[in-house]
Amino acid sequence: MSTTYVIETHQLSKAYKNVQALKALNLKVHQNSIFGFLGPNGAGKTTTIKLMLGLIRPSAGSASVFGMDTVKQSVDIRARVGYLPQEPHFYEYMTARQTLRFVASCFFKGPKKAIEKRIDEMLDLVDLTGKADRPIKTFSGGERQRLGIAQAQVNYPDLLILDEPAASLDPLGRRDVLEVMGRLRKYTTVFYSTHILDDVQKVSDTVVILDKGTLVAQGPIEELLAGSEGVVYIVHLRGQVEAARKRMLAQPWVSGILDGQHNGDCAWQVSVSDPQTAETQLLKLLVNDSVVVTEFRRKQYDLEDVFMQVIEGGSNGRK
């Protein structure tokens, strides 16, 4: 991955009267990454996005996008960005096509044919071709969202900022958005906030979790999903389990066994310090005539586990 950062924030903070919406955020977003920005409501995600676009000013700290200051050079930054707001609102008197024309006119002055072609491509991309010439006031929430996705991309942005892009979309619409994001990775950097953890897990390569304006976890998604407890194996077994336990604990690379029950079987969570040895030796140690192994697998975290752990139980050292 390139070491060029598209977005950098340094101690970025924002306070509204008595509310500290964002506290000393330090963020680095690599070029051509798909950067998932997670957090519960009120975590400061939209505030961060608005700071990047120069729609609000920081109370302290600074931010740069493409190396440009978000306060002094916000118009130049916006010339290279596509943005989908959390609740997209467009001029109601325009049609979808007119809206895309308006957005395109902010970036391009010609040639007209190429602009119209690009608009048609975008309408097709979000499946609004049939409704292109209807006034937006007749659009449903999902259609507005799709138009929002189209207008954010019409200018071939170097950075696409999407605030809850999958909100108001049905599962098919969500799938399409994720596909588009995956395709765009080659050309652009995608920075998006969402509550839908499954989507983040599918497409993101880097994730940040915010809570109450504070960054509580940041890293490549594989690192976050690996968890902070080290490698753990799930073992379900029945029979002479005590003998098996002694054999296991005698191994220097087994750091502990957490007991449990599952459908009448013993359910162990075996923590290991040497994942490679464990992978080849652990099952061999268990298998003999007096023990039946009914389940054996390496524990996988999903983002929801990580998210809940981080939000409810602190950062677990992932900061």
Add this chain to the structure above:
Amino acid sequence: MAGNNAFQLVSERGWRRGLGSMLGSEFSRWWKTRMWWVQCLIWVGIIDLLLSAVLFSTPNAPPSEEVAVLFLVFAGLFPSVGVVIIMQGVVVGEKKSGTAAWALSKPITRPAFLLSKVVANSLGVLATMVIVPSIVAYILTVIATDTPWNLPGFLAALGVVFLSHFFFLSLTLMLGTFFSSRGPVVGIVLGLLFMQQYLIGWFPVLRYVLPMKLVLPLGEQLDAVAPCLLVGSHNYSPILIVVVALESLLFLGIGLWRFSREEF
């Protein structure tokens, strides 16, 4: 930008960045929707029906000077209410609905955003609230009196009427940048519009500050600017034109300053 080699990038720079796009959008709102003809109908309906009532209700039309004063009262006062109603949503409405934040997420400067509203709405007001009803009024007076108004005086009077509307347009726009709901904006401007006569009565110096005497005579004497221009009298103070124009520009300046500090 990735993949845009086929396109010519916009060349506007500095504060004008995005002005063309915003002007296009604002002109569309006026001229590509039913707004322009609805406004024309309303103001022709109000101004010219009232004028027709004056001109045709008696066998002999009233004196030309009286018709001129009445026409300018109708044309100078009532559309100002329309200006306030149209303009109160221009900034506040866009702030509340989120369209301002959306538009300003594009490469559009805040001065370009606000000035596009001023230019497009001023021209919309000029065309639908001043020019069209006035042309109809001119024709009506010719039919009723056989004596057309002096054309240069008529055009100059219309310019002064427009200046009066522009005062309320810029004031409403400025207040829209300070408030986040429409109530205070409408309340303050309409309050001022209808209280001018009393305010001038309490503080006579305000006759040189408020736009009332641009179009409405205060007493029996014909001393308002527009009626004087229309009937060829010199019994008016041209300083008021300068003062009101400067006040309007001041409102726009304050509005631009405040809008540049707005957070979306």
